[in-house]
Amino acid sequence: MNFYLVSPIKIVRNDAQSFTYSSEKDLAVGSLVIVEIGKSRTVGVILQKTSKPDFAVKEIIDTLPHAPLPMPLIQTALWMSQYYYTHLATVWHTILPRGLDKKRRHKTTKSLSVSSPNRTKNVFTTDQNKALKTIDSSTTGTFLLHGITGSGKTLVYINLAKIAQNKGLSSIILVPEIALTTQLVDEFRQHFQSVIVTHSRQTESERHQLWLEIINSTEPIIVIGPRSALFMPIHQLGLIVIDECHEPSFKQEQSPRYSALRTASILARQHQAKLILGSATPNVSDYFLAQKTNRPIISMSQLARPDAIKPDIKLIDMTKRANFNRHHFLSDTLLNNLQKTFEAGQQALIFHNRRGTAAITLCENCGWQAGCPRCFTPLTLHADKHRLVCHICGFHTIVTTSCPDCHHADIIHKGIGTKQIETELAKIFPKQSIARFDGDTDNNYSVDQRYTELKNGTIDLIIGTQVIAKGLDLPNLRTVGVVQADAGLNLPDFTAPERTFQLLAQVIGRVGRSHHPTTVIVQSFQPNHIAIKTGLAQNYHDFYQHTIKHRQSANFPPFCHLLKLTCVYKTEATAIKNSRTLAKTLRNYITNDMEILGPTPAFYERVRDTYRWQLIIKAKRRQDLVNLLSHVPQQHWQAELDPISLL
Numbered sequence: 001m002n003f004y005l006v007s008p009i010k011i012v013r014n015d016a017q018s019f020t021y022s023s024e025k026d027l028a029v030g031s032l033v034i035v036e037i038g039k040s041r042t043v044g045v046i047l048q049k050t051s052k053p054d055f056a057v058k059e060i061i062d063t064l065p066h067a068p069l070p071m072p073l074i075q076t077a078l079w080m081s082q083y084y085y086t087h088l089a090t091v092w093h094t095i096l097p098r099g100l101d102k103k104r105r106h107k108t109t110k111s112l113s114v115s116s117p118n119r120t121k122n123v124f125t126t127d128q129n130k131a132l133k134t135i136d137s138s139t140t141g142t143f144l145l146h147g148i149t150g151s152g153k154t155l156v157y158i159n160l161a162k163i164a165q166n167k168g169l170s171s172i173i174l175v176p177e178i179a180l181t182t183q184l185v186d187e188f189r190q191h192f193q194s195v196i197v198t199h200s201r202q203t204e205s206e207r208h209q210l211w212l213e214i215i216n217s218t219e220p221i222i223v224i225g226p227r228s229a230l231f232m233p234i235h236q237l238g239l240i241v242i243d244e245c246h247e248p249s250f251k252q253e254q255s256p257r258y259s260a261l262r263t264a265s266i267l268a269r270q271h272q273a274k275l276i277l278g279s280a281t282p283n284v285s286d287y288f289l290a291q292k293t294n295r296p297i298i299s300m301s302q303l304a305r306p307d308a309i310k311p312d313i314k315l316i317d318m319t320k321r322a323n324f325n326r327h328h329f330l331s332d333t334l335l336n337n338l339q340k341t342f343e344a345g346q347q348a349l350i351f352h353n354r355r356g357t358a359a360i361t362l363c364e365n366c367g368w369q370a371g372c373p374r375c376f377t378p379l380t381l382h383a384d385k386h387r388l389v390c391h392i393c394g395f396h397t398i399v400t401t402s403c404p405d406c407h408h409a410d411i412i413h414k415g416i417g418t419k420q421i422e423t424e425l426a427k428i429f430p431k432q433s434i435a436r437f438d439g440d441t442d443n444n445y446s447v448d449q450r451y452t453e454l455k456n457g458t459i460d461l462i463i464g465t466q467v468i469a470k471g472l473d474l475p476n477l478r479t480v481g482v483v484q485a486d487a488g489l490n491l492p493d494f495t496a497p498e499r500t501f502q503l504l505a506q507v508i509g510r511v512g513r514s515h516h517p518t519t520v521i522v523q524s525f526q527p528n529h530i531a532i533k534t535g536l537a538q539n540y541h542d543f544y545q546h547t548i549k550h551r552q553s554a555n556f557p558p559f560c561h562l563l564k565l566t567c568v569y570k571t572e573a574t575a576i577k578n579s580r581t582l583a584k585t586l587r588n589y590i591t592n593d594m595e596i597l598g599p600t601p602a603f604y605e606r607v608r609d610t611y612r613w614q615l616i617i618k619a620k621r622r623q624d625l626v627n628l629l630s631h632v633p634q635q636h637w638q639a640e641l642d643p644i645s646l647l
Contacts, residue, residue, distance in 0.1 A: 002026055003052050004060070006044040009092040012037055014634070017081065017088040020053050023060040030068030032100060034061040043100050045069060045092065047078075064100060067215050070235045072270030079266050084641060085629050086256035094256060095231040097211045098204050124155070127300040131156050134298055135274060136163055142265055144290045145278040147300030148538060149509025150308060153278045154184070156300075157241045158191050160276065165192070165220045169238025169273070173224045174260060176247035179437075184243070185224050198225040198232065227252065227260045230267065237271040240264050245277040245286070246502055248644050257640045261286065280509060281502040281540060284547050285558040292558075303513070311480070311512040313536050316523045318484065329416055330424065334481045334521045338425075342432055342460055346478040350425070350463045351507045353487055354417050361388060363403035364410035370400065372606075382419060416483060422463050429461070437464035466503055477511050478518050485524040485532055492603065493646045494556045497531040501543050504535030555595070555618060557642075563617040563625040564643040566602055567636050572611045578636065579613040586617070586628055594619045603647040616646060 004027060007018040021035055027046055035044045036058050043064070077095055081088040124132070127147070135143050135156075147153045161171040173188070175181055178199045189195050198210050214221065215233040223232045227250055230240070242250065242261060250260040261277060268275040277286065290297050316323050316331045323331045341348045360378050361370040370379045372390035379388035381399065389396045402409045422436050435453065453459050457476040488500050504522070511518035524532050534543035552559050565582070569575040579599035586596060595618040602612035619625050622641070629639055 001052070003050050003057065005047045005050050006033060006035055006060070007047050007088050007092065008035060008037055008042050008044045009089055009096060010037070010042050011087050011089045014087065018047055020050060020057045021060045022057050025060075025063070027060070027063060028068045030071060030074055032064040032066070032069070032096075034064070034101060036061060043096075045074065045077075047074065066212055067233075067235070069215070069233055070237075070271075072237070072267060073231065073233055075270045076263065076267045080256055080258055080263060083262075084256045084258055085626055085639070090255050094228070094252070094258075097208045099208055102208070125152060125300075125302050125304055125306075127302040128152050128156055128304070131298045131300060132159055134296060135160060135276065138274070138296070140268070140272050140274060142268070142275040142277065142290075142295055144282060144286065144295060144297045145276055145300065146282055146287075146297055146540070147278065147280060148303070149280045149506065150303045150305070150513040151280075151300040152304030153243070153300065154187060155304070157243070157276065157278070158188060160239055160241070160274070161188070161222055162191065164238035164274075165222075167238060168220055169236050170217075170221045170223070170234045171239040171241065172229060172232065172234065172237065173222065174229055174240070174242045174250070174264070175224065175226060176244045176249045178226060180244075181224060181226070188222055188224060192222050194219060194221045196221055196223050196232075198223065198229050200226070200228070230260055230264055237267070237273045239274050239276070240268050241276045241278065243278050244506075246279045246281050246283045248499075251644050257643075259642060259644075262642075280538070281505045284498055284544055284551065287544060288548060288558045305514060307515040308513055309515060309517055311508065311518040311520045313508065313520045313522065315527050315532075315536060316521060317527050318523050318525045327424065327428070329483065329523075330421075330428075330481075331521065331523055334523070335428065337479050337519050337521055338429065338461070338481070341479040342429060344478070347454075347457055347459065347474060347476040348461050348479040348481070349474070349477055349507075349510060350421055350461065350481045350483060351465075351503075352416060352418055352421055352463070352483040353465050353503065361399070362412060363406060363408060364412050365408040366403060366406040368403050368405045380417065418463050418465060421483060425461060425463070432460040433458065434461045434463065435459045437462055474510060475514065478516065480507060480511050480518070480520045482507060482520075482522040482524075485522050485535075486526040486529060489526060489529060489531065491647060494551070494554065495645055497529075498543075498547060500529075500531040501535040504532065505538045505540070508536065508538060560618045560620060561622040561625055561641075562643055562646075563619070563628065564640045564646065565615040565617070565632060566638045566640075567613050568607075568610045568638065569636055570610060575611040575613045579615060582632065582637070583615055585631055586615070589628060589631060590617070591619075591624060594624060 002023050002025065004021055004023065005018045006021045027033070029046055029048055031046045033044050033046060034041055041061065073095065077088065077091045080086065080091045131145060145153055145156065157173060164171050173184065175184055178201060181197060181199055185195060185197050196210055196214060198207060211233065214223065221234070223229050223234065242264060245261055252258050264275050314333055316333055323333065326332050326335050338348050361381055362368060370388050372379055372395050379390055382389050386399050387396045388399055400411060403411065418436055422434055426434055454462060454474055482504065485504055486500065489496055508520050511520060522536060526532060530543065530546050551557065567575055567579050569578065583596055583599050590596065597616040599613045599615050602614045605612055617625060617628065625641060632639055
């Protein structure tokens with residue numbers, strides 16, 4: 001009889017993550033098995049072989065018919081559980097597909113490829129050659145590929161994957177958005193036959209089938225997808241690429257609240273693989289830590305196309321009303337450039353990082369403001385559906401025609417959203433094809449279809465939020481407009497200037513990649529802000545130097561580690577009382593170099609009929625924060641180590 005430590009994929013006890021089971025069969029570590037928990041059955045992962053215990057154990061019921069999980073993936077799961085202070089069963093729910101024990105009929109997987117021209121010509125610039133040689137000459141490790149937009153990072157990724165494939169090794173390519181998957185897949189499929197795509201819009205059955213295809217594969221493969229693609233069960237992994245690594249979508253918001261960048265470094269180390277972090281605007285903390293640890297930083301400051309013309313950038317001061325004669329928030333310069341672009345039969349893009357039609361609905365007579373009854377946040381007007389919507393909990397109601405307090409009909413809508421921009425521009429340019437690309441876009445509308453329309457120029461004008469700033473390459477684009485560049489600067493968060501800089505630099509990077517002249521018009525109420533000026537110039541060095549000094553003086557990451565604790569209660573009084581009680585308790589355990597901020601109301605104080613208060617704890621050593629978590633109640637409290645934002 002053989003005995004094994006098995007980790008069930010559902011939580012049995014909070015204080016136990018694995019249990020001993022017996023089997024007459026000699027089973028490999030990583031095998032997925034069916035075990036009995038109480039009177040129910042569940043899937044479990046064999047962690048290790050063990051000796052016979054001095055107590056009676058249950059027998060493993062069955063073994064799932066596929067190859068065991070790769071040992072590096074198991075080691076990474078164990079690390080995630082410890083590092084993010086999360087039950088191992090919760091980690092398995094993140095790593096493994098649903099319905100593992102279901103029997104399914106084999107289906108042919110759908111291709112995510114679309115027809116598009118090959119951008120990745122095998123003509124290397126000096127920077128690209130240098131990057132390839134530097135990475136190829138190293139055996140393992142993490143590399144920060146700091147390349148400007150249009151420098152040809154994708155070609156570097158493709159050739160690194162070819163090198164890995166020639167050694168019999170597979171590659172994982174992570175992208176921040178599903179919308180970017182199509183573009184990258186199409187380019188990789190022009191160079192590789194075995195490209196597997198995974199993302200959250202696939203059905204449970206499709207994801208399970210792809211997972212089985214990968215775990216049973218004996219040939220090198222390319223896996224492309226968002227954050228979750230990192231956990232595909234590849235046995236021989238040689239390369240991990242995280243494209244646009246600065247994007248916040250690489251941090252999971254639900255438990256385990258892991259960073260794909262940090263987790264990828266552990267997985268790469270376990271496989272003895274290479275990890276490439278690619279971005280034109282790397283996070284300040286990542287850049288600082290790369291310098292501090294002497295991690296290779298590879299700069300690519302040369303455009304891939306030598307004939308590329310830099311865009312003509314125009315900054316419009318929104319405080320000067322003389323710039324807005326034709327429209328109250330679309331400047332004369334922007335409208336005139338759009339007109340010229342459309343007359344030339346070319347494409348334009350308008351960026352604004354706020355959905356809806358208007359951010360605030362209020363009574364001009366008494367000051368009443370439309371707010372969510374569950375979250376107490378302002379309702380956003382969606383004029384196309386004649387609804388006021390809460391962007392936190394989804395509550396919606398019809399647009400009121402009179403004030404519920406004073407009964408006056410003086411209801412006004414203030415603020416600018418993407419839907420309002422779409423409406424206004426449709427009036428000014430009624431003959432143009434206009435499309436919106438944001439979180440309110442119909443989910444049933446194919447991402448592939450929308451991307452194809454953008455690529456072939458069927459759409460004249462694209463209006464969108466940050467999703468359109470994330471690496472889309474649009475060859476017909478000639479004009480880019482940013483409606484209010486400083487919209488995110490006033491958020492109460494230490495990363496607000498960094499996000500503004502990144503978004504601006506990335507949006508500008510959508511043009512200036514070809515030999516065609518292009519124009520960028522940026523409107524701002526704060527034209528002299530450091531994030532605006534350096535973002536327009538795509539001057540990462542100056543922004544980094546300015547920001548790192550501020551971070552150090554204020555003691556924010558990378559000069560400290562953060563723990564965000566959020567309590568959630570039905571009443572405000574209880575939330576305040578319990579957050580104060582916990583703050584008092586934790587002060588008994590903190591060291592002199594630790595600091596507790598709060599308790600204070602969370603940025604979204606009320607969400608779905610609950611009140612939220614939070615504590616922010618700073619520490620020089622991360623382990624000190626982990627130790628504090630043992631004093632945090634499991635009920636009513638949410639803990640996040642290494643939050644990327646305080647909002």
